[in-house]
Amino acid sequence: MTRGFLDVTEAWNGESVVTAFDSATGAWIFVALHDTRLGPAAGGTRMASYPAPVDGLIDAMRLAEGMTWKWAGVGVRFGGGKAVIAIPDDLGDEARAGLVDRYAAHLVSLRGAFQTGVDMGTTPEDMARIGAISGYAVGLVDGKPGDPGPYTARGVLAGIRAALEHRFGEANFGGRAVLVQGLGDVGFPLAGLLAEAGATLHLTDLREEAARRAQTRFGGTVIPADGMWEVDADVYAPCAVGATLNPDTIPRLRCGIVAGSANNQLLSDADAERLRARGILYAPDYVINAGGAVAFSAIHRGERDETRLRARVDEIGSSLREMFEEAAGAGESPLHAARRRARRFLDAHGGPPPGAG
Known part of the structure; x- marks a missing residue:
């Protein structure tokens, strides 16, 4: 983890950020857990290109805090979390599909601490794939994707x-x-x-x-x-x-x-x-x-x-x-x-x- 990542996370008021680097694509994966007092964290997975990886980290943390307020504001027992996959500009379809599969495996390693859904840059079809691999995608009906x-x-x-x-x-x-x-x-x-x-x-x-x-x-x-x-x-x-x-x-x-x-x-x-x-x-x-x-x-x-x-x-x-x-x-x-x-x-x-x- 770079010094920039540490500086940003140490200043954050959330609980934790799980970070991974996907060497096959050069993408960074950030799963930010802001507040899990109400239950396991839940929030979308955003896939986008950023000027620098640390900008993706900052986005994940800001969005995770927003999810804490969102769930509590509407009275739903989920914690605040968000994932950002910071990708290179030239990511092709085949490479993207492999990245989604590896991200799903990454969620398995979190053992239910984070459940996810569609966000900017990801699709219902991505969530169906993530759900099939990890079991941690929300909004699926009989394994089929829904559109929020x-x-x-x-x-x-x-x-x-x-x-x-x-x-x-x-x-x-x-x-x-x-x-x-x-x-x-x-x-x-x-x-x-x-x-x-x-x-x-x-x-x-x-x-x-x-x-x-x-x-x-x-x-x-x-x-x-x-x-x-x-x-x-x-x-x-x-x-x-x-x-x-x-x-x-x-x-x-x-x-x-x-x-x-x-x-x-x-x-x-x-x-x-x-x-x-x-x-x-x-x-x-x-x-x-x-x-x-x-x-x-x-x-x-x-x-x-x-x-x-x-x-x-x-x-x-x-x-x-x-x-x-x-x-x-x-x-x-x-x-x-x-x-x-x-x-x-x-x-x-x-x-x-x-x-x-």
Whole structure:
């Protein structure tokens, strides 16, 4: 392990990071376990190229902490964890398949400490393979892969509806414009749900063809990625990479609500207060984007009734309404209300933090 890895992990508030190097591909594997008081850690596996391996490690740790708050925030007994596979830019299909198999074997060595699912750069088919080898992939039904994207999108829709009601006094999408950034596994189905609900769509993606595909299917206007900050919209729905909300971008926002599926949308917690100071209602990401996690954890426990799964996901809207009201009463960002809710669940069901005397 390099000195850079040690510096980063020693400064982290999580429990542990399991690191492995895949010599066949040059990929680094990071499995970050942030807080397992509620149970074994569970979170997606992200596969991506990074400027340096340490950036993949940092991503894994940030995402793992987000999973701690996500599970506790929606009252599910899993611990916070995340895996990142930092790959070289030129990884071919055959090499990738071998890497997935070796990663699955790596999970076996963890003996159930981490269970995983789809994230950016991995697919339901990857999870079926990982599940067959390790037994530690969630969201599989009879060994077949499921797709969390539509459930996540449904939860985001419920959250946006709650935000509209709180911010504007009604949950009607008619006449409301939504800027969807990122038209991938969640953004694409979200755009469809928004169009069906009557929203006006503004669509943007670094891959213009993805935005065009959504436009062809659902209508709306395609916005160049470098022009999205100049778009007037009622709702900004970030559904791609994290940290799009920061001291540079928040002053440029032209919306009343931020509510989307991306993880770690804020560069830091201070950005939540920056949004509040501008009168922008923020739906905490780890609450509004929990639909896939909620559904797949229920599937993992044996739930198969689609009506009940959808109803469970729709409860995200009710949770956010409560957080918005609590935050408004306290004169603070909904992020703080969400964090208190999660801490209450952790304290009630998980015992003292690791290392507490």
